[in-house]
Amino acid sequence: MKRDSRLSGVLHVLLHMAEQGEPMTSDQLARAMQTHPVVIRRILGGLRDAGFVHSEKGHGGGWTIARDLSVITMRDVYDAIGRPGLMAMGNRTEAPGCLVEQAVNAALDSGFREAEALLLTRFGEVTLAALAADFHARMAARSLSPTTQEHIHG
Template sequence: MKRDSRLSGVLHVLLHMAEAGAPVTSEAMARAMQTNPVVVRRIMAGLRDMGFVRSEKGHGGGWTMARDLASITLRDVYTALGAPEPFALGHRTESPGCLVEQAVNAALDGAFRDAEALLLDRFGEVTLAALSADFHARMVASGKTIDLESVHAA
């Protein structure tokens, strides 16, 4: 089963955008996320609708952060992406006739609900500012400088 890595990819480019100090194009983000610029524009439009980013058209245009990183949580970004299913696990059948399968589904339902609630609570505790601080600590420790274009060059 293919994993949905949009949250990870979007968080990645949002942090690069915050570091850039200038608008970042959909094309540059697409290279970083290893996807098509159209996919990036669709995702970024959802983030723009939530007020997290803004776009500038024309020469020198692109995407920039619209809010302070401390005001955006992982849960905010997850929600802006449409709250995708957080787990690849699921029921064998959604509406089983078998009583054993019903018992299994009931047990799994409770565990899935608890796990999702815990995950979303944790997402709500982590801000983009915290991710940025972790990134900066890692950059200092590595002695490297990092930018979207050179790190993700093909």
């Protein structure tokens, strides 16, 4: 299958929304992300249901962030988009009858569970405010460098 980039994408979108301050339309966000507006709506739908963003129809409508960035973690966002699988590898067969395969599955699962738990813990430690701060630090660093480019697309 294709590699899942929804978490990466939605975090990107959220930070752009936060930078903007005023409502951004799915079209604007899609242009910035070089993707399709419907993809934006799909991915932000979960965040809306979770109460992290707000959407408004009609003139002047669009998407806005509904909570302070300091209270939203990457883990929250991961949960809101439906907790997609984290591991690219899995067992050939779940609940196999073969005892050999059961032994193999048990060993692999143990490792996978540990790795997933660690990853989710790390996600829970990073707020969107921290990501925004990192972005601003990068922007400051770039504006000091000789070849200043645009710091944000669109």
